[in-house]
Amino acid sequence: MQNMRSSHIHNKYTRLLILTCLVLSGLICNLQAQIISPAGKLISNATMDAFLKKQMDSLQLPGLSIAFINKGKVVYHRALGIKDIKTKEPVNEQSIFEAASLSKPIFAYWVLKMTDRGLLSLDTPLYKYLPYPDIAQDERYKLITARMVLSHQSGLPNWRFFPADSALHVKQDELYLKFKPGTSFFYSGEGFLYLSQVIAHLLNRSLQNIEPVFEKEVTVPLHxxxxxxxxxxxxxxxxxxxxxxxHVDPVNGPNWPVLPSLQIDSNTFNPAATLHTNALDYAAFIIALMKDKGLSRKSIQEMFRPQLTAPLAEDFRKAGYSTWGLGIAIAQSPVGTFYLHSGNNGNFQSGFLMDKTRQSGYVFFTNCDHGNTFNEKLMAFLALK
Structure with missing residues (x-):
């Protein structure tokens, strides 16, 4: 009996010792945790913390949600700053940001899932599924396909409510084609909007009630x-x-008015601009892309291969982009091929970059118009520029 009791006590303390070792091991791993940039640069958590603090201070970023991915897993995440410059309420892990144009890659992913199901074809003219009265005055629109929309070759402008294009003799709020679809590149949110209307039609839904289908097929399975x-x-x-x-006050610095987002209707599914999310959620989507999750091999190849039949626009080339896939930009660098996208709703800016081969990358969201500058400084810090 005594031997059994001694054995029980011994086993109890052995388990406790093992548990303690595991806890200490975890703490040591956390202390030694580091980020490996897509360029192979090793960055400790403490170093990244210091970099982010410096950038938030110098760029006057109100809030930031950011995550880094290594080997297909999130290895670093921070929710920093404040939600609102008036209330000073801190950003936390539950805080939600506008993704702006980071909406486009995840919508493209959904479209490809539907092509896998046979709901539509990438190369069937969209008007055959749903005519588009807004642009019906130009018969050339009947050439537009889903492939052209997702690779920004539709010829449609970015947004019809932007200033008029005097060279083409069009008025503000008038939808028009800048060129024959499929013959050039022009970044277009309007094209994505047309494609979303086609998708809603094929699903017997509207842009006001299509969200539950998107959730079931994308956000739920991707967590x-x-x-x-x-x-x-x-x-x-x-x-x-x-x-x-x-305006920028010489003593107090920038004045940050809180502004409503440009043309954002929170009740309407807009595939080009209205995704609301944060870095941890969006990192789950990037990891799914890295691991080819949820799409057929054919769709994966189509999404990540260069689609353009004409040169990329000069402003994108200057930003380091090389070409475009389906819903996602492609950049060639000395250290490899990167897939990336940025977003800008005016008062929200965001960006992500992924190295699919190394399953490495990052995503961030800001609640101000200095996010693009932050991204440039981040890429330089990561030795990507």
Missing amino acids: MAHSSFTANPYILKHKVSGHQEG
Whole structure:
């Protein structure tokens, strides 16, 4: 009996010792945790913390949600700053940002899932599924396909409400074609909007009630619990405020008025601009892309291969982009091929970059109009520029 009791005590303390070792091991790993940039640069968590603090201070970023991925896993995540410059309420892990044009890659992913199901073809003219009265005055629109939309070769402008194009003799708010579809590149949110209307039609839905289908087919299987194109109670409760710099006071620095987002209707699914999310949720999507999750091999190849039949626009080339896939930009660098996208809703800016081969990358969201500058400094810090 005594031997049994001694054995029991011995086993109890052995388990406790093992548990303690595991805990200590975890702590040591955390202390030694580091990020490996897509260029192979090793960065400790402490060094990244210091870099982010410096950038938030120097660029006057109100809030930031950021995550880094190594070997297909999130290895670093921070939710920093404040939700609103007036209330000073801190950003936290539940905080939600506007993804702006980071909406486009995840919509493209959904479109490819539907091509896998045979719901539509990438190369069937969209008008055969759904005519588009807004551009029906130009018969050339009947050439537009899903492939052209996802690779920005539709000929449609970015947004019809932008200033008029005097060279083409069009008015503001008038939808028009800048060129014959399929013959050139022009970044277009309007093209994505047309494609989303086609998708809604094929699903017997509208842009006001298509969200549940998107959730079922994309955000739920990818474990993006708090990402949505349209408003819901969680989004409304946790969304941060967007800020756009006004005048700069020489003593107090930038004036940051809180502005409503440009042309954002929270009740309408807009595939080009209205995704609401944060870095952890969006990192789950990037990891799915890295691991070829949810798409056929054919769709994966189509998404990541160069699609352009004409040169990329000069402003994109200057930014380091090389060409475009389906819903995602491609950049060639001395250290490899990167897939990337940026977003800009005016008072929200964001960006991501991934190295699919090394399963490495990052994603961030800001609630101001200095996010693009932050991205440039981040890429330089990561030795990517």
